[in-house]
Amino acid sequence: MKKGLRCFGLVGALVLASPAIDAVAGINRPPIRESRKDQGKIIGKVVEGTSTNTPASFATIALLRTDSTLVTGTTADESGVFIIPNIAPGHYLIRITLMGYDTQFVPNVNVATEASTTDLGVIRLASAVQSLQEVVVRGEKTMIVNDIDKKIINVGKDLLATSNNASEILEKVPSVSLDENGNPMLRGKGNVIVLIDGKPSTLYGNDLPTVLQSFPAELIERIDVMTTPSAKYEGEGASGVIDIITKKTRIRGTNGSMRASLGNDWNNNASGYISYKSGKWGLRASGNAQQRVWMYRRSLERENYLGETTTLLEQTGTGKDRNQNLFGRLGVNYDINEKNSVSASINYSKDYNFNYSFNNNETRLLSGELIQQFDRTANGNSDGNNLSANVDYRRVFSDNDHVLTFTANYSEGVSDGYSEFDQRSDAEELARRQQNLRDNNRQSLFLNTDYTWPVTTRATLEVGLRTRLNSRQSNNAFYTYDVLSDLYTLDEAISNEFGYSDAIHTGYATFTQKSDEWGIRGGLRLTDATQYINQISRGQDFSVHFITLVPSLALTRKLDEERQLKLNYSRRVQRPQADMLNPFTDISDPRNIRSGNPNLRPEFTHKAEVGYSDYEQKGGWGPSLFVDYSNNAITRIRTIDDEGISYTQFANVGRELAYGFETDVSHQLGEKLKVNASGRLFRSEVVSGAANIDNRTWSYSGNLNAFLQLPYDVRASAYLNYDGPRAIAQGTRQGVFVANMGIRKDLLDRKATLSFNMQDILLSRMYKSELRTDTYAQNSLWQRTNRYVGVTFQYKFGKISASGDSDDA
Incomplete structure (x- = not known):
């Protein structure tokens, strides 16, 4: 099909x-x-x-x-x-x-x-009995496959050759981009749920960018992108769901790979993967060690219209982030008998971060007269550990093809952090020294059971239950240096001890019916969620309970073996996360203060799209029209006081609307050149009468992956991405352009690969925003200032990937 x-x-x-x-x-x-x-x-x-x-x-x-x-x-x-x-x-x-x-x-x-x-x-x-030592398969899977309610992106040899981790693969996937912090976006918008083998990525760690950067690329078999997910998947994620599917052990014998990368500015990576299967037993182990160093610059100009006269705040700064992380996974699966199988895995990750920043602050009158000036230097570090254990059970009822699966996962993590701030100024009232001590811990329990009933060879009913229990406690203590006592004293006004937990219970049912020409998948997801918020340092606690119903519907009409039409609809809910609710006041930048909002309410989004797809072995395309509508949208709101200090907090601002046209294209041009591209033309609107917001913008975005076969078994690749401007709550986020390239050569009868990669060739990845309100006008910029240049060597041994993709193992 x-x-x-x-x-x-x-x-x-x-x-x-x-x-x-x-x-x-x-x-x-x-x-x-x-x-x-x-x-x-x-x-x-x-x-x-x-x-x-x-x-x-x-x-x-x-x-x-x-x-x-x-x-x-x-x-x-x-x-x-x-x-x-x-x-x-x-x-x-x-x-x-x-x-x-x-x-x-x-x-x-x-x-x-x-x-x-x-x-x-x-x-x-019948399973092949012989234990193969090596298999060399020259075929390669088509990159994009269109399913009834998702797009499947097969991670082939080209994506692996130019990617060390999940984060670097994701930004090459159609419809996906990354923000300045490394969080995935779908169609240029955040609030994306990322799953790993159908389980929340938070089970691997609470900081998603760190999880993705430490997750080895060679573990990934494919990535499922769902802009209108069915009811089977998480109801959260206003923009959609990304499911990272890892490789499994099917063939008897041993296979694996080793990879090492050396880059400039101490950006290095080493990883390994091994899989073994014999008889009823299968074993998998993998590890990854990585160090990344990024330098950046930032600037901000803000005109303050409050007060007796207009003032101008100018900030310029530089910084450096160094991240070191380790990731390890050990898994075992056992086929108890012909109907029952069980698997277990343990994942461990450790990350260490060091950051340094220098920021110059000047406040002037529009005439140029200097009113205030100070420099602020910050040094900090954080250390985190995460452990998760997972058990999966599968029962097949051979008489009627019914399948029962059960999953239990427990994870916990701890992190500690320390920051020191040194603020210097000729004005004595602006000079100060501060310290921030952070202590965070979390626990999560995830229980999941699914039952699949093939009613006929063309119809399938799936039902399932989910339970998620999460708890988290964050302690943030700010200390200010007292010159008279020569001691740091606790500042209770900006320190905070915060406890959060939730209990989420979900049931879903989906029904799929396929005929020669038509396919339909309808579903309903019911969620009972309770959030418990405890502001320990203030002696205040309360809970929020709500029930949500998430329907989904997908229709497909086959025109022939390659071409089909589809119509999808899904309702999504974005519940406020712990960081959004935590009222802790972050004064790392005393001219731009941030805090959480414990009064946030869930955001609901309606998503619909109609599309066409025509994918063949040599390529194809998949255009679609889409619309997303959110009421009570959660977004950041910035206000300002008479002194020009801004205060940023999450709030339910009003409605967000996005609609437009999107397509992806893949094509083999002759025997030497292969192209995968995607693009969209869209309208984004953010409107709130209460907050006096009315922003509407037309924009376009697109990316291009090109792979060229050169003489001497050398292959070159180029990646270009432009993520266009879009309306945000109080202004516009400007477009971002990125250009990467890579060259690879297969060695040792295709068992080894040597590749050269360069990221952000033009140093054009600049994140700019323009904000305009009645009280202020602001322009800001954040940019990484060191491009990545690296060499990677990968060696594959034993048997090749069970999916039959020799170059992807």
């Missing part, structure tokens, strides 16, 4: 190769001239193993004549279901191949003149 996935193995690639290859092989394909009205179709479902019912996703199906010449072929979908349409009456032979399993033949397939459909039922593949 998905022709774009026909490269999932060497056999599949040869079966579905071009006519030129057929001619070399001596295969004769006379044209079929039978009338289409007499043609029928063949359907069936392929499962892995002789008695389990795990779908054999993306198995290659070849339809042969009785003399073994090829007629046509297709690929099973994620559920193992395949359809071969437009088959002339006659006698045929079916051949099914999938990496790690014996080739399966289905003889005596008869398509009668009077029969419109030939149903082969369930076809079982």
Whole structure:
């Protein structure tokens, strides 16, 4: 059904190769001239193993004549279901191949003149018994696959060669970009839920950018992008859901890889991955060590219209962030018997951060007269540890193809931090020294059970229950130096001890029905959530309880084997997170003070899109029209006082609306050049009568990934991205342009790869914003000032990836 996935193995690639290859092989394909009205179709479902019912996703199906010449072929979908349409009456032979399993033949397939459909039922593949030492497969999966409610991005050799971690892969994915802090955005907007194998990424650590930067790229098999997720997925995330799917162990034997990167400014990385499977046991282990150093500059100009006369604040500063992190994963899975399997894993991460900044502050009259001036230097560090343990159980009911899964995950993390501020000025009242001590800890429990019932070969019912329990405590103590006592004394006015916990219980149901031309997936998700807020230092605590209903609907209409139309709708809810609710006052920059808001309410978003897709083996495109509407949107609001000091806090401001056109394009241009691109033209609006906000902006964005095959087995790649301006609560965030490039060469019979990468070649990744209100006008800039230049060596050993993608292991 998905022709774009026909490269999932060497056999599949040869079966579905071009006519030129057929001619070399001596295969004769006379044209079929039978009338289409007499043609029928063949359907069936392929499962892995002789008695389990795990779908054999993306198995290659070849339809042969009785003399073994090829007629046509297709690929099973994620559920193992395949359809071969437009088959002339006659006698045929079916051949099914999938990496790690014996080739399966289905003889005596008869398509009668009077029969419109030939149903082969369930076809079982037998696992290959031999333990392979090495497999070299030249095929590569199509990058983009369009499913009924998501886009599947296969992480191929080019993305891996130019990416060390999940963060670097994500920014190359269509519709995805990163903000200045490394948080993913979908269609230029934040509030994205990131999952890892269907589980919240917060189980790996509370700081998402650190989690993504420490997660090794070679563990990733694919990335599912859902701008209108079904009810099965998290109801949170106003912009959508990103699910990072890791590689699994299927084939017997051992395979793995080692990677080392050396970069300028002490940006280095080393990682390794090994997988072993024998009999009923499978083991996986991986590790990653990374050091990143970034320098940056910032500037701010703000005119203050309050007071007797207009004043101008000018800030200029530089800084340096150094991050060191470790990540380790150990997993084991055991097939208890033909119907039951269990797996367990442990993940550990440790990160250390050091930061330094210098900031000059000058306040002047518009005439240029200096009113105030001070310099502020900050030195700080933080140290965090995160541990998570996961257990998965799977039960297959072979008599009726029902599947029951259960997951339990517990995680905990601690972090400590220290910062010292030295503020110097000729004005004695502006000179001060301060210290900030931070202590944070968290615990999370995630329980999940799903039941899948294939009502028919074309219809599936899924139901599930989720429970998430989270708790967190943050202690922030600010101390000010007293010259008279020569001691640091606690400033209780800006110190804070904050406790937060929540209990979220969810149930969902989705129903999927597919026919030859139509597909529908409808779902409903009911969530009961309670948030407990304890402002310990103020002696105040309260709770918030709410019930939300999240419906989703996806419709598809197949035009032929490659082309389809789809219409999707989903309702999303964005609950305020602990950091948004924490009333702690951050005075790291005394001219720009930030705090949380414990009175925030959830934000609800309606998302809809209608799209078309046409993906073939050599490429295709997927245009769509989309609209997102949020009422009671959560965003940052900045106010200012008479002295020109700004106060930023999250608030429910009003409505946000975004609508426009988006498309992705992938194409193989000849034998040497492959291009993947995406772009969108959209309108963004933020309106709030209460906050006196009315911002509306047209914009455009796009990215381009180009891969060029050069002589001597060298491959070059280029990545260009422009994320256009968009309306924000009190102004406009300007566009951001990024250019990266890489060169790779395969060595040692394609077992090793040497690559050279350069990121932000033009040092153009500058984040600018313009804010305009009745009380102030502000322009700000933040930019990293050191580009990354690095060399990476990767070596692969043992057997290749179970998905049949030799270059992706």
